[in-house]
Amino acid sequence: METHRAKRIEIMIETPALRRVRRALEQAGVRGYSILPVQGGYGRTGSWSGEGEVSIASNMDLVWCIVAEARAEAVVDAVFSVVDRQIGIVTISDCEVVRRDRF
Amino acid sequence: METHRAKRIEIMIETPALRRVRRALEQAGVRGYSILPVQGGYGRTGSWSGEGEVSIASNMDLVWCIVAEARAEAVVDAVFSVVDRQIGIVTISDCEVVRRDRF
């Protein structure tokens, strides 16, 4: 199977700021992204857990986005302008994808 | 700690087609895989969200599968024969694992 190089951008972001990250990604022209739930974690502000929570205030989400290598930098810049003020984490890594036309 | 090179195959697939992907993976002889829920996303057909949904029709899932390097290509081929007609995304990337006997 022929594969193509692409970038996987993963953004761990506070749920209340998710709407802004989504808008930034869409404006940066990504072809798609997916959101994975996160159920708890630990960081400088201590531990949190989504269990029993009515408020989304301490929740995080993971945005999982496959982009063509050429676009990756522009997308990261766009996202970072939102994430900068939040506690979110932006990671980029290499991957191979099977269909190039999708990214 | 000694580590071993392996491949991480991640498949983003429509939930209604998940059963077929699972069968393909099992028939391709993977030693294991795990399924992560996806709660929403955005793509060429617009946005979707699992919230409030009774039907699984617009849901996606992420299949997370660690395989030995040698098997990776065969696994990707097997999965792709299912995914081909769906909108799913198949990505492959490198990783190191601690115990080789598991993959």
Add this chain to the structure above:
Amino acid sequence: METHRAKRIEIMIETPALRRVRRALEQAGVRGYSILPVQGGYGRTGSWSGEGEVSIASNMDLVWCIVAEARAEAVVDAVFSVVDRQIGIVTISDCEVVRRDRF
């Protein structure tokens, strides 16, 4: 955007043993980690699914942890001492992160 090399450690672990993995990570001095729910899977002991489950006995979770390259090995060693006896999987891969101060 300037980025920095880091390691992404992903640990697939049985939910009943999650507490021990968390403690190991915290004692190894990671700056943070996040926990993603897993909803089902397949392995040597057969298939499992979280659906309808009251007990967490057959559940797994994915711990997602970004660490500085220099710390990665120590963290993996610490985690593995817990995971060793469990069926968990520890994978390590490369990534780039935007803010170095967080890891």
Add this chain to the structure above:
Amino acid sequence: MSETLALAGQNLLSPIVLAFALGLVAALARSDLTIPEAMAKGLSIYLLFAIGLKGGVEVAATGLNASIGLGLLAGVVLSTTLPLLAYLLLRLLSRLDPVNAAAVAGHYGSISIVTFVAATSLLQSVGVSFEGWLVAVAAVMEAPAILTALWLAGRANNNGNGGMPWREISLNGSIVLLIGAFLIGWAVGPAGMAEVEGFFTIPFKGILCLFLLDMGLVAGRGLRNGARHLRPGLIGFGILMPLVGGLIGAVTGWLIGLSTGGVAILATLSASASYIAVPAAMRVALPQANPAIYLTLALGVTFPFNLAFGITLYLLMARWLTGG
């Protein structure tokens, strides 16, 4: 006439219709109000179990009406043939391509169980009874339409369908639950029902309210996302089809000798469009079809129309046909 208006008003001002409207407005206004997925699925399981149970208990109490065999047969025939009509209407009214038209058509042959529940709730509040075994008819109407849709799509498009989704169809959870609960109700009868009515009867209508709030939210979100697909021809179809389907269902019900309430229910089933079983099957069997089209039409146009006006009309049709 004024009686008709009173009926319509009574339906429009019921808590369940207003709860749907609240959800719809909230979603269209982009409120962040959402119902957790597990809760929505839980409400749906409750409703399916409760109505299956009630249908079965009714059958246990009143005995099997002679027309049950006819009723089941009518259900299968309606579900199989209504998609043909829908396909024709779609091709006439809109420019939808054949594959998408086939996918949409499949939804209209199948049924929406919550529309069924809303109709039974209206019947109950005006004191009209209906045959309990129509729950079983609802169950048998869920799936056959899918096969017709795939046949239509196959005619249009020789290559590349996903193969028959037999497993997806035959053991669909909502059908299993409905039939299973019906059989349980039949087995335990009114005495068994008495033990559990504190859960399956007393809070039923209130739980239905929350479910319709959720339906409103999902429909509103679907409309926002899918609005660009809704050309006038499609919207026209989304309103005309339930009217035509409802009329056919009503006449069928009258021909096989159903009561006034039964005719109204069979009309409602025929008029309603699936939003659970069919879309999931289409996603596997017709992946080329665009879900934004069929979901928006079924959930964003036809469901609200039926809830607000359709079920009142089908009851009027039934009264008129049966003189009831």
Add this chain to the structure above:
Amino acid sequence: MSETLALAGQNLLSPIVLAFALGLVAALARSDLTIPEAMAKGLSIYLLFAIGLKGGVEVAATGLNASIGLGLLAGVVLSTTLPLLAYLLLRLLSRLDPVNAAAVAGHYGSISIVTFVAATSLLQSVGVSFEGWLVAVAAVMEAPAILTALWLAGRANNNGNGGMPWREISLNGSIVLLIGAFLIGWAVGPAGMAEVEGFFTIPFKGILCLFLLDMGLVAGRGLRNGARHLRPGLIGFGILMPLVGGLIGAVTGWLIGLSTGGVAILATLSASASYIAVPAAMRVALPQANPAIYLTLALGVTFPFNLAFGITLYLLMARWLTGG
């Protein structure tokens, strides 16, 4: 005096307070007892819908009291100004920096709907009625405090706020649900309510128990995680502020002519601190503020205080002011 003690005892031994205590103790003892997130959200949706509905039905039954306009105005004014007082008290009592102080202050201008429910439950068990439209006042009090908090933070800190979270505020799900259910209740009135009270009235108090069990678990977990932030000055604030806010609310209620129950409710709203809408808005608008501080204070200190003692005191204040 002995009557006061009896009232306090009755409140402390109610199933809902004990359920909260159970959750708190379980979490502090590090039990692995947890309530699924979807269930907690579901319970909260149920409670919001049920109390909105009841308020609306009440208004439909008794007609609009002349003071509703005044009541809504009072709500907005209280929500806008209480944060100023809170900020002042915080700066006096604790060494919290301005941005964190502003964030905390915002929580105390807004309201906690479950504290409101607990108060109505106490009123009901002692047979005191209150104006149904206070539900709408609760809704209008949720958001204005956020703006005051951001203004306070902006004064302290010129750079880098996240901009006004208008969308997050204006279409907050819990406000939409509360107001929407209130309007539905108003529209359907007692007759409509009768249809759904098997769900929204009969099991209400028991469902509230489970919700308070969950609140206890979340509060206990918050305390364990945030305890190191709770210096004595902050704890003092967390208890003093509801007393002062409650008194101001009570006097305001009395001035605008509310009934005894109404005065107690307005006092409770003023005394309570938000744990849903405000923290989420702060996370976006004031990301520099530490959530562990404001969440621990609102949920771990003020909420338990109000539940155990505050609402009893506010009722006593109300009786004393109105002579009721």
Add this chain to the structure above:
Amino acid sequence: MSETLALAGQNLLSPIVLAFALGLVAALARSDLTIPEAMAKGLSIYLLFAIGLKGGVEVAATGLNASIGLGLLAGVVLSTTLPLLAYLLLRLLSRLDPVNAAAVAGHYGSISIVTFVAATSLLQSVGVSFEGWLVAVAAVMEAPAILTALWLAGRANNNGNGGMPWREISLNGSIVLLIGAFLIGWAVGPAGMAEVEGFFTIPFKGILCLFLLDMGLVAGRGLRNGARHLRPGLIGFGILMPLVGGLIGAVTGWLIGLSTGGVAILATLSASASYIAVPAAMRVALPQANPAIYLTLALGVTFPFNLAFGITLYLLMARWLTGG
């Protein structure tokens, strides 16, 4: 004899047993019917809270029976020693290796709370009462068996156990909830219960139905996945052990002077096998043991057996022993 058959029939045709059967059949037939995890956990929390509460209220109403101390002691002894018997039987009947045998044995010393609930439901429908504090006995029986199992496994296998899972055992959520609700019920008594019975009593049996539907689905899925481990010897154990355990429990209950209902309940507790607390503890403490074996046996064999036949037999044993 015919009375016995009538009792068995009444139990088999109860809505809760049929709901379980529906779930089992649906899962074995590979239907995609599933209950969301959050809903299953929510139902379980409801049941634990409701039965804890009822037990406590009963104690508040009738006072403490002198035998409660004896009952708790008996519970601890049964839970500690039944695994020894189970281990012996297992080694005789099957070729299970020592570590897996120890893990399985631990499950049979502990209890299944839903089996307890099913038994109380049967008792209620035949009008037999039982000691309310047996809920507390159920709670104390959950954990001791784990220690015996680990001791057995340690004897067999000197290296590499995961250490005592003290935290996992002592603060297990279901034990905390059961005991906590029991204490709340005791504190609030019948008057407090009256406030919340619209939720904890009226819909109880219906909610139990849905929970058993879920149990059926999970058991069926477990059977499909674990069937290859179920050699005849193991199946034999899964049916013999509850009979022997039930008899021992019944005799113990009779010796300590329980009522007929109480004897039936203690027999049921002894006969039932844990599917919540023990498997989770085993996963940490005995990771070498195969979960497919112990889960399939407890949930796929013993639970259905007890539900369908066991609890009827234990009631008959109790009647025979106490002459009740």
